[in-house]
Amino acid sequence: xxxxxxxxxxxxxxxxxxxxxxxxxxxxxxxxxxxxxxxxxxxxxxxxxxxxxxxxxxxxxxxxxxxxxxxxxxxxxxxxxxxxxxxxxxxxxxxxxxxxxxxxxxxxxxxxxxxxxxxxxxxxxxxxxxxxxxxxxxxxxxxxxxxxxxxxxxxxxxxxxxxxxxxxxxxxxxxxxxxxxxxxxxxxxxxxxxxxxxxxxxxxxxxxxxxxxxxxxxxxxxxxxxxxxxxxxxxxxxxxxxxxxxxxxxxxxxxxxxxxxxxxxxxxxxxxxxxxxxxxxxxxxxxxxxxxxxxxxxxxxxxxxxxxxxxxxxxxxxxxxxxxxxxxxxxxxxxxxxxxxxxxxxxxxxxxxxxxxxxxxxxxxxxxxxxxxxxxxxxxxxxxxxxxxxxxxxxxxxxxxxxxxxxxxxxxxxxxxxxxxxxxxxxxxxxxxxxxxxxxxxxxxxxxxxxxxxxxxxxxxxxxxxxxx
Numbered sequence: 001x002x003x004x005x006x007x008x009x010x011x012x013x014x015x016x017x018x019x020x021x022x023x024x025x026x027x028x029x030x031x032x033x034x035x036x037x038x039x040x041x042x043x044x045x046x047x048x049x050x051x052x053x054x055x056x057x058x059x060x061x062x063x064x065x066x067x068x069x070x071x072x073x074x075x076x077x078x079x080x081x082x083x084x085x086x087x088x089x090x091x092x093x094x095x096x097x098x099x100x101x102x103x104x105x106x107x108x109x110x111x112x113x114x115x116x117x118x119x120x121x122x123x124x125x126x127x128x129x130x131x132x133x134x135x136x137x138x139x140x141x142x143x144x145x146x147x148x149x150x151x152x153x154x155x156x157x158x159x160x161x162x163x164x165x166x167x168x169x170x171x172x173x174x175x176x177x178x179x180x181x182x183x184x185x186x187x188x189x190x191x192x193x194x195x196x197x198x199x200x201x202x203x204x205x206x207x208x209x210x211x212x213x214x215x216x217x218x219x220x221x222x223x224x225x226x227x228x229x230x231x232x233x234x235x236x237x238x239x240x241x242x243x244x245x246x247x248x249x250x251x252x253x254x255x256x257x258x259x260x261x262x263x264x265x266x267x268x269x270x271x272x273x274x275x276x277x278x279x280x281x282x283x284x285x286x287x288x289x290x291x292x293x294x295x296x297x298x299x300x301x302x303x304x305x306x307x308x309x310x311x312x313x314x315x316x317x318x319x320x321x322x323x324x325x326x327x328x329x330x331x332x333x334x335x336x337x338x339x340x341x342x343x344x345x346x347x348x349x350x351x352x353x354x355x356x357x358x359x360x361x362x363x364x365x366x367x368x369x370x371x372x373x374x375x376x377x378x379x380x381x382x383x384x385x386x387x388x389x390x391x392x393x394x395x396x397x398x399x400x401x402x403x404x405x406x407x408x409x410x411x412x413x414x415x416x417x418x419x420x421x422x423x424x425x426x427x428x429x430x431x432x433x434x435x436x437x438x439x440x441x442x443x444x445x446x447x448x449x450x451x452x453x454x455x456x457x458x459x460x461x462x463x464x465x466x467x468x469x
Contacts (some may be wrong), residue, residue: 015019017042039076039364040074040076040363040365041075042071042086044078045077045078050082061376064088064348064374068088073087074087074361083370084372086349086371087372087373087374088377088378090373090384091403096371096373097413101411103354104371107353112209114213114225119266119270119271120273121274130412133412136255136275136417141419142415143418146324148423149324149327151184151189152427154321156430159176160428160435165464166460166462167441167460169457169460171285171288174284174285175284176277177284177428178283182279183195186272188250188251201234204223204224204227205224205228205231207224209224228273236269242257243255251458252272253272256271278415279421283425286344288454288458289346290336291461302332303434305435308329322427327423333426335393339395341405342378343408345376345379346379346407347375347452348376349372349373350373354366375407379402379405384404436463436464436468438463440459440460441457441462442457442460
């Protein structure tokens with residue numbers, strides 16, 4: 001049985017308030033216009049609220065699976081205040097995310113767009129998006145991030161050392177770890193000087209991501225917007241300081257500042273905040289699920305691969321700090337990460353919006369309608385992955401079929417930081433599996449959605465040193 005958090009109901013309410021009148025007009029116009037093509041099968045539910053409460057009053061997987069069973073892999077609904085077309089086949093996902101990505105723009109709630117910043121990468125298409133994506137990809141290529149391995153190693157070691165012997169909320173502690181790594185990738189080693197102030201402001205900001213967009217004194221949204229303004233001012237001060245010092249840096253901020261066409265300070269701030277948002281919760285969620293799956297499947301938890309790296313360093317007299325080459329000696333650990341991404345499917349779906357009327361498979365997707373590629377349905381289809389509910393890293397000894405494994409999306413809007421995410425996960429798992437043991441506290445058979453899929457209560461665990469047992 002799944003637990004549906006109140007947070008998602010709030011999340012849905014934001015969409016309903018923001019889009020209700022506009023989106024219902026879309027649904028009516030879709031019915032009343034003379035069309036040669038039909039809308040996909042399915043139900044739009046009640047006026048204004050559509051099928052939102054059906055979705056969030058039960059396990060979302062059941063909602064999507066029942067719709068797919070009844071209508072096929074392309075069907076319509078009306079959720080979160082938006083008329084939607086949901087797709088759950090690899091071919092449809094490729095069409096929306098890659099082949100005809102120009103017809104579908106990314107979309108977020110208006111409140112989240114204001115908090116992250118309207119100039120952030122994932123709100124755009126066209127030349128501006130292409131320029132930003134090139135800058136981010138350039139800063140996160142394997143060649144660019146290999147210099148961060150020793151620093152990430154230090155962050156991982158310090159994080160776990162500070163938690164040993166304690167009962168912890170795994171997700172919250174992994175959020176702290178991934179936040180520090182995100183700052184490292186953005187500001188380089190300078191991040192230590194700004195970490196606490198940036199963390200203070202960002203933690204206030206993120207509390208309002210799914211709040212009602214009411215900007216009145218005392219509201220959560222108002223507090224978050226004040227924190228967002230202060231955060232942007234901090235970034236501008238860091239930019240000014242770097243310009244005065246005229247010192248070369250190898251990090252994402254330097255990539256933004258070095259753009260020949262010249263990004264404004266506001267554009268840089270929006271994208272810095274956006275990268276923190278994109279890099280933090282999702283990676284922390286993956287780490288939380290890995291820790292749970294390894295605890296649930298003791299036979300899979302074999303540190304031999306990781307121990308071999310330590311032994312090799314001792315025999316050669318090398319420092320024990322991990323380097324880039326070490327991370328390439330972790331093939332089994334990499335398969336554990338990939339299988340976790342598949343089974344947990346942190347992002348069950350993503351939102352796109354049709355920028356014009358689109359025909360697909362003989363159906364009409366009207367301009368302005370949302371399109372939801374259902375990643376979880378694709379990852380859990382027995383046609384794509386036999387025995388899909390089983391946690392089996394060995395399935396990745398063979399590459400998945402094209403467009404069946406989409407943990408980082410696909411196409412021009414796929415996650416540009418996926419290599420950094422995998423690197424920081426590998427480094428933390430190296431230290432976790434070679435030095436520590438952990439046990440889950442309390443029952444952990446339920447999942448909460450807020451909005452990421454997570455083990456119940458963020459997975460409370462007790463962490464202890466192996467040497468102490």
